[in-house]
Amino acid sequence: MSQTETIFEVPICCRGIAVVLLKKIDDLYHVLLVKRKSKILDGAWCYIGGSIENGEKASEAALREIKEETGINEVILYSANRFDQFYSPQEEYIYMAPVFVGYVDSRHHVKLNHEHSAYKWLPVEEAIETVTLPGNDEVLAFIDKHFIQRRPSSFLRISKEL
Template sequence: MSKGNIEVPLRCKGIAVVLLKKFDNEYKVLLLKQATPVLQDAWCYIGGGIEEGETAWQSALREVEEETGITKFSLYTSNKFDQFYSPDEDYIYLAPVFVGYVDDEQDVILNYEHSEYKWLSFNEAIEHVALPGNDEVLTFIEKHFVKNTPKELLRVGGVV
């Protein structure tokens, strides 16, 4: 009997969003403290599932509003992905990461999924995030979206 190579499937069923807001000339990152059983009390950026009929960027817009109440922001694709391996289901999960620049007057109104929020410097956020790899995403975002101006071709969804 011949043994063939077995592939571990990739699944992209969700998105992640890193929100940035300027405070005293410094961009800060929004982190949310999880209140649901999955990742209870973990500090994370925004994440959620893609619903039927949505594009990934449309899911990002919806999740930001649902989780934070924020509606005025510019959204960009980062060309970076959150990723992890699920040993229980034997698949690799990938989620495109988006970056949102939040308007000054926008306040955070949390939904039931989160108990607290913080606007943190990148260094503070990197120390707070719970999942391995989140620190790499934040370092990437700081380099390409704070220290450099993102290319307009990365902008998605028009002006929100």
């Protein structure tokens, strides 16, 4: 490569998190999907997502976003050991976010904030067919295999002492 050639790189940006909430309904795990009502992804059905604030760990951001977006504050949280990712052609970067899995007790009810217009608890197969963004279906299939069909590894559990 000569000195006159320019190397162009697409940066990877990791400033957010994603959370898949699971709740048992009639002995079957259901996935929470929310319908976005905002400038970004308006009308899209997706799982919970949000930004990591200054000084926060990713897991702390996940718990905060769960509470802000759903009103639920009691969750058993795991790292999914997976990343949500997409390429932004407008801003020219690859966005990556660690995915978390939260188990919610059946007595907890969702209270949406202003960012969403609707929600659904769906069996995983139906959630896979409902999500809007390509790649979300793959994340949900992974969650099904490793967090619904199997008991998750204790190594992935997020301690309550954050």
